[in-house]
Each structure stands twice: as structure tokens, then as C-alpha cells.
Amino acid sequence: MKIRSTRAFATQIVLGSLVALGTGGSLGFAIVDLRRDISVSANTARVLEQRIAETERRVAEIGGLVAAGQSPEVLEERNQTLALGLVPPVETRVVRVGISVTDRLAANRKAEIFAAETGQNLAPVRFNLGGAPR
Amino acid sequence: MTARGFAKNLRLHLIAGAVVASFAVVAYRLVELHVLDREHYLSQIQDARHRVVADPARRGDILDTRGDLLATTRTDITLAIDPWALPEKIEAQKFAARKAAFENDQRAARAALAELLGMPAGTLEAAFAPAWKTIPVPEDTEDEAPDGRVRVRYMKLLEGVTEEHFSRIQALRLPGKKDPVRIAGLTHERRFRRVYPHRDLAAHVLGYVNKEDVPSGGVEAYADRYLKGLSGWREIERDGKRTELAQFRQREVPADDGWSVVLSIDCAVQHIAEQEMNALVAKFQPAKATIIVSDARTGFLLALANHPTFDLNEFGTTPLEKQRNIAAADLIEPGSTFKIVALAGALNEGLVTTASKFDCTLDSLVHNGKPRRFMRDDHRYDHPLNLSEVISHSSNVGTAQVGMLLGERRLYDYARAFGYGERSGYPLGREEPGLLADPARWSGIDITRIPAGYSIAATPLQIHYGMGVIASGGQLLRPQVIRQVLDTSGEPVYTFRPAVRRTVLAPATAETMARMLQKVASPDGTAKAAAIPGFEVAGKTGTAQKLIGGRYSPRNHVGSFVGFFPASRPRVVISVIVDDGHPPGGGTGYGAVVAVPSFRKVAEQLIQYLDVKPVTAPGVALAALPKEGVRR
Numbered sequence: 001m002k003i004r005s006t007r008a009f010a011t012q013i014v015l016g017s018l019v020a021l022g023t024g025g026s027l028g029f030a031i032v033d034l035r036r037d038i039s040v041s042a043n044t045a046r047v048l049e050q051r052i053a054e055t056e057r058r059v060a061e062i063g064g065l066v067a068a069g070q071s072p073e074v075l076e077e078r079n080q081t082l083a084l085g086l087v088p089p090v091e092t093r094v095v096r097v098g099i100s101v102t103d104r105l106a107a108n109r110k111a112e113i114f115a116a117e118t119g120q121n122l123a124p125v126r127f128n129l130g131g132a133p134r
Numbered sequence: 135m136t137a138r139g140f141a142k143n144l145r146l147h148l149i150a151g152a153v154v155a156s157f158a159v160v161a162y163r164l165v166e167l168h169v170l171d172r173e174h175y176l177s178q179i180q181d182a183r184h185r186v187v188a189d190p191a192r193r194g195d196i197l198d199t200r201g202d203l204l205a206t207t208r209t210d211i212t213l214a215i216d217p218w219a220l221p222e223k224i225e226a227q228k229f230a231a232r233k234a235a236f237e238n239d240q241r242a243a244r245a246a247l248a249e250l251l252g253m254p255a256g257t258l259e260a261a262f263a264p265a266w267k268t269i270p271v272p273e274d275t276e277d278e279a280p281d282g283r284v285r286v287r288y289m290k291l292l293e294g295v296t297e298e299h300f301s302r303i304q305a306l307r308l309p310g311k312k313d314p315v316r317i318a319g320l321t322h323e324r325r326f327r328r329v330y331p332h333r334d335l336a337a338h339v340l341g342y343v344n345k346e347d348v349p350s351g352g353v354e355a356y357a358d359r360y361l362k363g364l365s366g367w368r369e370i371e372r373d374g375k376r377t378e379l380a381q382f383r384q385r386e387v388p389a390d391d392g393w394s395v396v397l398s399i400d401c402a403v404q405h406i407a408e409q410e411m412n413a414l415v416a417k418f419q420p421a422k423a424t425i426i427v428s429d430a431r432t433g434f435l436l437a438l439a440n441h442p443t444f445d446l447n448e449f450g451t452t453p454l455e456k457q458r459n460i461a462a463a464d465l466i467e468p469g470s471t472f473k474i475v476a477l478a479g480a481l482n483e484g485l486v487t488t489a490s491k492f493d494c495t496l497d498s499l500v501h502n503g504k505p506r507r508f509m510r511d512d513h514r515y516d517h518p519l520n521l522s523e524v525i526s527h528s529s530n531v532g533t534a535q536v537g538m539l540l541g542e543r544r545l546y547d548y549a550r551a552f553g554y555g556e557r558s559g560y561p562l563g564r565e566e567p568g569l570l571a572d573p574a575r576w577s578g579i580d581i582t583r584i585p586a587g588y589s590i591a592a593t594p595l596q597i598h599y600g601m602g603v604i605a606s607g608g609q610l611l612r613p614q615v616i617r618q619v620l621d622t623s624g625e626p627v628y629t630f631r632p633a634v635r636r637t638v639l640a641p642a643t644a645e646t647m648a649r650m651l652q653k654v655a656s657p658d659g660t661a662k663a664a665a666i667p668g669f670e671v672a673g674k675t676g677t678a679q680k681l682i683g684g685r686y687s688p689r690n691h692v693g694s695f696v697g698f699f700p701a702s703r704p705r706v707v708i709s710v711i712v713d714d715g716h717p718p719g720g721g722t723g724y725g726a727v728v729a730v731p732s733f734r735k736v737a738e739q740l741i742q743y744l745d746v747k748p749v750t751a752p753g754v755a756l757a758a759l760p761k762e763g764v765r766r
Contacts, residue, residue, distance in 0.1 A: 042380035
């Protein structure tokens with residue numbers, strides 16, 4: 001386009017400036033909005049990271065507490081406190097059998113059932129756990 | 135539409151000039167900000183907003199062989215107060231009504247905090263009271279008045295706050311308020327802290343990490359390179375409220391958490407050993423004692439209990455003396471437990487057989503052209519003892535004669551081969567090599583003393599692994615504690631295998647020795663109380679007088695029993711070593727008195743826990759039983 005007068009030139013400058021302002025402003029707003037979105041996303045990611053870290057910290061803490069609660073020493077204390085009467089299994093309290101355990105239990109049961117018929121006065125075995133009242 | 139229609143020429147020029155001038159001003163300002171004064175403003179931002187934040191790595195866990203936590207890392211929060219923050223915030227409030235409301239809210243919040251922390255409200259209020267401290271005047275640069283008085287800006291309130299407790303503090307709400315209240319001046323610092331859930335269990339094996347995160351002894355120090363991880367860092371920017379602006383995070387190196395280490399130590403076995411140690415200590419009041427349990431086939435340690443011991447969480451208040459792993463760092467004379475060396479050596483060299491007989495009533499014997507006096511036996515024998523009886527009766531005279539047959543050099547070589555006089559390779563902490571002089575420096579009498587375990591010194595671990603040579607079928611195994619290293623996802627990174635240091639005996643010799651040692655735990659042996667029917671307990675008692683003030687004390691002894699079972703297919707080796715034990719009602723702290731009962735109690739529980747099957751079950755011939763993977 002050929003510029004024919006200074007007035008027309010000035011008008012074009014004003015128009016151009018207004019267009020530039022409008023475009024620049026819109027672009028600026030778009031950039032600000034974009035940056036705000038980036039900021040929101042980054043902060044969301046940061047918050048999530050913090051939550052994960054917090055959860056991991058809680059898991060580690062609870063893991064430690066569980067381990068402490070399952071310590072043999074603590075379990076023994078509870079055994080005493082709750083009067084459970086549990087005792088460690090030792091060889092002297094174990095009867096080892098050379099035959100099939102099923103056959104042995106079945107034989108014992110049959111012996112109890114037919115004790116009256118055979119005239120033998122057999123009483124079933126009663127277990128008395130340590131500390132339990134008789 | 136033409137340009138003429140808009141306005142007059144002058145006005146248009148003025149407007150155009152103003153627009154151009156405005157742009158020019160803006161452009162100049164931009165150039166000024168971004169080019170001319172760039173460094174100045176950047177440095178201001180750098181100082182005010184830019185930070186490099188460390189991201190510490192979490193130390194890996196230490197697990198027992200079943201995966202139970204022996205050591206772990208958790209966060210520890212320290213609450214602190216800036217006592218001047220509250221008056222400053224009150225001062226910053228512009229309106230009197232808001233100032234009063236803020237003060238009331240803060241007072242109510244502090245009262246709630248005191249209740250949550252379980253401390254008197256007055257104590258907390260006193261802690262929040264602004265205070266001054268005195269410093270040398272030249273150092274007083276914090277305010278404009280260099281009078282040597284500065285404000286106390288940090289006061290520790292409470293240490294060791296748990297995450298759960300802290301989350302309740304953060305969620306503190308005042309009645310009628312929706313959001314949690316922020317207590318002015320209350321700050322916190324979070325850092326990793328090492329905790330040991332089982333307290334004193336396996337204390338000398340684990341070691342500990344001190345408050346400066348420096349590992350001290352045990353697995354903590356040895357496996358530090360795996361456990362510690364690699365701390366990271368990130369460059370961040372913060373806003374005026376000191377909140378990170380995540381979008382400006384520039385560079386970030388994430389922390390690499392430490393790997394976990396799986397030990398061969400079994401919590402249950404360790405507890406059995408420590409429980410027995412407590413009973414032993416209560417009964418005999420020894421100066422020191424050690425119980426060691428290891429896998430006979432691999433050499434991996436299953437338990438190592440020492441007396442005295444300590445709570446790993448209270449390491450700061452424990453004397454260093456109690457922190458020493460006496461199983462590896464203390465030397466004792468092994469006494470009769472060493473007799474297996476001379477006897478096994480002579481058998482292995484073919485110098486004697488199980489039928490060889492020795493006159494154990496002799497007082498002396500000529501060796502290298504000179505008469506050598508024997509150490510007397512406690513019993514007088516009415517017949518010459520065969521090799522099996524020499525060991526089951528623990529005859530000093532018989533063993534010395536076997537030692538003479540073997541000769542100084544070969545006795546020395548076998549002692550070294552059994553691991554005496556050199557470090558066993560125990561990886562955790564300081565280990566003594568023991569004392570075993572070269573034969574060139576032996577006195578004439580040493581050939582009668584050394585075969586019986588005198589004139590030498592060894593660590594309990596050396597004695598234990600010396601017996602392990604017989605149990606493993608003739609091989610000296612390396613003591614090992616770490617089984618695996620796991621990465622952060624629990625995948626094995628490295629697995630430790632059993633390590634054989636050397637082959638000492640032929641398998642047949644080891645088997646013969648095992649059978650002879652079985653007789654020690656028989657009615658005729660010195661450790662008849664160690665026998666467990668069906669489980670072929672084999673072992674050797676030891677009682678060594680302690681060298682006190684250069685003389686052997688008749689009252690102070692080291693009593694021990696080192697054994698394994700079942701003799702035909704050994705599963706575990708157990709050592710009980712009691713230093714200066716005093717049997718109730720007086721008497722000598724013989725190995726048979728102070729150590730054998732503990733051996734038996736530990737063994738009985740291990741039979742059940744490790745599911746050791748009886749070898750001599752009713753109606754089952756020994757030969758019919760399958761043999762497990764030992765060198766036989």
C-alpha cells in the first residue's frame with residue numbers, strides 16, 4: 001500500500017498500535033493463563049509428592065511399631081500378662097511316634113470308644129496347659 | 135473510510151507521538167530491567183527466593199533371615215519455638231479488634247497444643263515468652279544496637295514427635311473454625327532417625343547409627359555402603375510465605391534410598407540364645423559370657439549373644455565396655471575345647487587310631503631328649519585310656535602325649551589350620567587374631583600345655599569355628615552374617631554364599647572325631663547333661679583357669695561347652711562360653727557346670743524351632759537314615 005499523506009500514516013500507526021496492543025494483550029493473557037496452569041500442575045504434583053512421602057513415612061513408622069510389637073520379648077510379656085500359659089516347645093515335652101500319626105490317633109479313639117465293651121477303664125487324655133486351672 | 139475523517143493533523147501527530155513515546159518508555163524500562171540492571175535484580179531474587187534443598191536418602195532396613203525388621207529408619211520430628219514470632223505478628227495487625235481476636239485465637243491454640251503434647255499450659259506459655267540472650271558485644275550484629283543482647287529465635291520444645299502425633303498437631307482446630315489453626319512461632323524440623331524395634335536383640339551384631347548418622351560397629355558399619363543410599367538435592371524458588379514455587383523448580387537430583395540387608399541371624403534363635411544368656415547370668419553372675427549358634431553346614435551365624443549387652447536405642451548412655459563384641463574382640467584360653475586339635479591332627483596324620491591307648495597316670499615323659507612334666511588330670515585312671523576315652527574324660531596327660539606324637543610343628547600347623555592364631559574373617563567390627571606363638575618360641579613345657587588349650591589365646595568365635603571343622607566334615611568355614619542385599623524394590627542384588635576357608639581334615643577323620651565327641655555327652659563323658667536322646671549331641675567341655683596377675687587363679691575359670699548335633703548329620707553348632715562364672719553355693723565354674731546346661735536348653739528349643747529330626751528314632755537303624763549334604 002502506498003502512503004499518501006502524513007495523516008494517513010499517523011492513523012495507521014495508531015491503528016497498528018491498537019492492533020498490536022490487542023494482540024499483545026491477548027497473547028499476554030494466554031501466556032499468563034498458561035503459566036498459571038503450569039503453576040497449578042506443578043503445585044499439584046508437588047502436593048502429591050508430599051503426600052507420597054508422608055505416606056511412606058507413616059508406613060515406615062507403622063512398620064517399626066509392628067516389628068516392635070512382634071518382638072519375642074514383647075510377645076513373652078503379653079503371654080505372662082494375659083496368662084496364656086504358652087511355653088516354648090522343648091524336646092522333653094515331645095513324644096515322637098514311629099508309626100503313622102493318623103493310625104495312632106484312630107487307634108486311640110477306637111480304644112476310647114470301645115473301652116466300655118472291652119472292660120478296660122480307659123480315660124481320654126486331657127491336656128493341661130501351663131498356668132491354666134485344673 | 136479515509137484518514138482525513140478521523141481528526142485533525144496535529145491531534146493525530148500528538149496521539150501518535152504519545153503512543154510511540156509510551157512504547158519507548160516501556161521498551162527502555164524493559165531494557166533497563168532485563169539488560170542494564172539484570173545482575174542486580176537476579177542476585178536479589180537469588181537471595182530471597184532461590185534455595186538449594188537437600189533431599190536426604192532413607193537408610194535401608196536390616197532384616198533377619200525370615201524378613202523381620204531388626205533395624206529401620208523412621209522420621210523424627212523436633213518441635214521448636216521462635217518466641218518472637220508471635221509478638222511480631224500481633225504488632226503487624228492493623229486494627230485493634232483483629233489484634234485482640236488474633237491474640238485470643240493464638241492463646242486458645244496454645245492451650246490445645248499443650249494438652250496435645252501432655253505438658254502444663256503454663257510451661258508452654260513460658261516457652262513462648264520472648265527472651266533475650268547475651269552474646270559478646272563484637273558478635274552482636276543482628277540488630278542496630280550492639281549491646282550484647284540478641285533475641286532468642288529458636289528454642290527446642292519437644293524431640294521425638296511421631297508422624298501420627300505431628301499430624302494431629304497440624305490438624306489442630308479451634309471451636310467454630312473450619313481451617314486448622316497455625317500457631318505463630320511454632321516450627322518443626324524433620325529428620326531420619328534409626329530405630330531398633332527389638333532393642334537389645336543381637337545388639338553386637340547390628341551395631342548402631344549415632345545422631346550424626348555415623349554408623350558404629352556391626353552390620354551398620356560393615357554394610358554402610360549398601361545401607362546409606364545417596365542423598366539428592368533440588369534447586370527451588372520460594373514465595374514470600376516460604377512456600378515452594380514448584381513451577382520454578384530448576385534442577386533436581388532425586389534421593390536414592392539405601393538398600394536393605396538380610397542377615398543370617400534368626401530373631402527366634404537369637405531370642406532363645408539371649409533368654410538363656412539372661413538365665414545363665416542370673417544364676418552364675420559371670421564377668422562375661424557368649425552364646426554362639428551357627429549353621430554347621432554353611433558357617434552362617436544364626437545367633438550371637440553376649441553378656442554384657444545394651445539397648446541399641448540407648449547407645450548414648452551405654453559405656454563403651456558394654457558395646458564391645460566379646461565374641462570377636464576378647465581373648466580367652468580355650469582350655470580343653472582345644473584338645474580336638476591335637477587329637478584330630480594325630481588321627482588325620484595316621485599317628486593314632488581310636489584304639490590307641492595312653493597311660494594317663496604318668497607324671498612326665500621324655501620328649502626331645504628331656505623329661506616333660508604333664509598337667510595333672512583331675513581323676514586317676516586304673517587303665518590306659520584309648521583315644522575316645524582321652525577325649526570323653528578330657529585327659530590332659532593323654533592329650534599331651536598325643537601332642538608329643540604329633541610334634542611341635544605339626545601341632546602348630548593344625549592349630550593354624552583350625553583357625554587359631556589368625557582372624558576368622560568375621561566381618562563385623564574389630565576382631566583379635568588370638569595368640570599362638572611359632573614353635574621356635576615355645577618353651578620346653580609348652581608341648582604338654584598347648585594341646586590342652588593353655589599357653590594360647592583365642593576368641594570365642596575361633597573356638598566355635600574350630601569345632602565347626604568337625605561338624606562340617608573337615609572344612610574351616612568363614613563366619614558370615616549377611617545373606618543377601620536387597621534393592622529398594624526388594625529384589626536381591628547380591629547373595630552371599632557359604633565360604634570355605636580351607637580343608638583341614640579328611641571327611642573320615644571328621645566323622646571319627648564326631649563319634650568320639652559324642653561320647654563326651656554320654657554317661658561316661660564330662661558333659662553327660664548335654665545329651666539329648668535321639669539327637670547325637672557331640673561336643674567338648676572346657677575349663678581354663680584364668681591368668682590373673684601372672685598366675686593361674688584357682689578360683690577364676692572360663693567354663694565352656696562347644697558342641698553340635700546330630701553327630702551323623704550336623705545341623706547346628708552351639709558354643710556357650712562363661713567367663714568367671716560362680717556356681718551358687720560355691721564350687722568351681724567348670725564347663726560342665728556353667729555351660730553344659732545352657733547348651734542343652736538352647737539345643738532343646740532349636741530342635742523344635744529348626745525341625746531337627748531325631749537320628750536314632752525308635753526302631754530305625756542309624757545306617758538307614760538318609761545323610762544330608764555334608765562331607766562324609
